[in-house]
Amino acid sequence: MNSKQPNSIAIAGAGLLGRLLAWRLLRAGARVTLYEAGALSPSPAAAFTAAGMISPLSEAVVSEYAVYEMGLFALRQWPQWLSELHHPSLTPLFSQRGSLVVAHPQDVSELQQFAQELHFVLQKPVGYRWVTREEIRQLEPDLHEGFHNGLLLEDEGHIDNRQLLDVLLNEIRTSGGECIEHCPVTVSAHTITTKTDQRTYDLVIDCRGMGAKNPANQLRGVRGETLHVETREITLQRPVRLMHPRYQLYIVPKPDHRFVIGATQIESEDRSPVTLQSSLELSSALYTLSPAFAEARILELGVNLRPAFMDNMPKVDSQPGLMCANGLFRHGFLLAPAVVSYIVACIQDTSEKPFQSILTAR
Numbered sequence: 089m090n091s092k093q094p095n096s097i098a099i100a101g102a103g104l105l106g107r108l109l110a111w112r113l114l115r116a117g118a119r120v121t122l123y124e125a126g127a128l129s130p131s132p133a134a135a136f137t138a139a140g141m142i143s144p145l146s147e148a149v150v151s152e153y154a155v156y157e158m159g160l161f162a163l164r165q166w167p168q169w170l171s172e173l174h175h176p177s178l179t180p181l182f183s184q185r186g187s188l189v190v191a192h193p194q195d196v197s198e199l200q201q202f203a204q205e206l207h208f209v210l211q212k213p214v215g216y217r218w219v220t221r222e223e224i225r226q227l228e229p230d231l232h233e234g235f236h237n238g239l240l241l242e243d244e245g246h247i248d249n250r251q252l253l254d255v256l257l258n259e260i261r262t263s264g265g266e267c268i269e270h271c272p273v274t275v276s277a278h279t280i281t282t283k284t285d286q287r288t289y290d291l292v293i294d295c296r297g298m299g300a301k302n303p304a305n306q307l308r309g310v311r312g313e314t315l316h317v318e319t320r321e322i323t324l325q326r327p328v329r330l331m332h333p334r335y336q337l338y339i340v341p342k343p344d345h346r347f348v349i350g351a352t353q354i355e356s357e358d359r360s361p362v363t364l365q366s367s368l369e370l371s372s373a374l375y376t377l378s379p380a381f382a383e384a385r386i387l388e389l390g391v392n393l394r395p396a397f398m399d400n401m402p403k404v405d406s407q408p409g410l411m412c413a414n415g416l417f418r419h420g421f422l423l424a425p426a427v428v429s430y431i432v433a434c435i436q437d438t439s440e441k442p443f444q445s446i447l448t449a450r
């Protein structure tokens with residue numbers, strides 16, 4: 089940081105944005121204090137509940153074109169950033185073997201519609217191809233044999249989100265960042281207010297996700313539910329999406345024979361536990377992907393809220409002494425590299441500020 093740039097920076101919220109930003113700013117030479125309302129590990133953040141897919145093509149059919157653009161940036165940026173992290177684990181934080189979209193033979197029109205929508209949104213989409221039953225067997229030998237067609241989205245990736253949160257925390261601490269947990273705060277220009285005192289900084293950055301909701305900012309929570317299972321009976325190389333007329337299920341492989349399964353996007357801020365109906369839908373759809381899941385052990389049923397603005401697009405608001413970043417919705421891992429790069433560029437006052445027109449549009 090040069091003498092004109094903020095040196096002492098407080099970040100409110102140690103979820104995905106807060107941790108990533110703290111780490112990047114420490115690397116740029118700032119002094120950073122990170123405040124978290126809950127525990128630092130395990131974290132109450134949406135980023136902890138998330139599946140960690142980085143899937144620009146899959147998301148393109150349900151999002152603005154800008155989400156796709158920022159997603160392509162994420163696929164380039166994550167491997168570079170992750171290579172700068174020190175993590176002793178043998179399992180990689182990021183894997184990029186594409187994702188596979190399948191449908192049961194009676195639902196094959198869902199696949200065709202998905203491909204048509206890709207062409208409609210992206211005109212000439214690249215990085216996907218149809219795969220036959222034999223190719224599906226080669227790609228994912230443990231899947232049910234009955235899938236006759238699929239789509240391979242070749243460049244998509246996924247991240248081990250829970251390990252990433254821990255690795256980032258460790259990196260922030262070893263880089264000299266101060267991390268304060270169980271400390272809910274409010275933010276204003278240059279000021280962090282805790283239950284017991286007020287502290288001033290050159291700059292405060294609000295990354296509280298749903299914790300930043302207030303009547304003025306029109307932030308809303310979109311409920312998501314996940315099922316975590318463990319089984320040694322089946323191995324998947326990549327995330328698999330199952331297209332179905334009533335719901336879309338995704339399953340993401342995680343280390344230690346674990347899998348995260350999700351489907352639901354519910355317009356509700358209810359954080360109560362998963363309903364019986366949701367758990368039945370998730371587990372029966374999972375069983376149709378492969379009967380080998382029958383013996384899987386259920387480890388966890390997770391619920392969290394995705395922070396979203398009314399247009400489902402991310403936003404960064406800036407005023408002297410305060411920046412607020414929010415609205416990453418269902419795309420946190422897809423959009424965080426763009427949002428963090430933009431904020432760091434603003435703080436360093438570089439001539440080029442990536443994605444400025446998208447992130448400050450409203």
Ligand SMILES: Cc1cc2nc3c(=O)[nH]c(=O)nc-3n(C[C@H](O)[C@H](O)[C@H](O)COP(=O)(O)OP(=O)(O)OC[C@H]3O[C@@H](n4cnc5c(N)ncnc54)[C@H](O)[C@@H]3O)c2cc1C
Pocket residue numbers: 100101102103104105106123124125126131132133134135136137138139140141142271272273274295296297298299300311312313314350391392393394395413414415416417418419420421422423
């Ligand atoms: C079920 C589910 C699945 C998902 N899957 C994916 C996926 O596959 N791919 C993808 O890209 N995205 C996914 N997401 C979305 C992603 O998790 C979010 O977009 C992302 O976590 C948002 O990041 P954030 O840092 O803004 O918020 P969060 O990660 O929620 O972090 C906010 C942090 O602020 C803290 N906080 C709140 N209030 C205060 C306060 N007053 N003081 C201090 N701290 C406070 C919170 O405790 C939390 O730790 C998923 C989300 C859910 C719920």
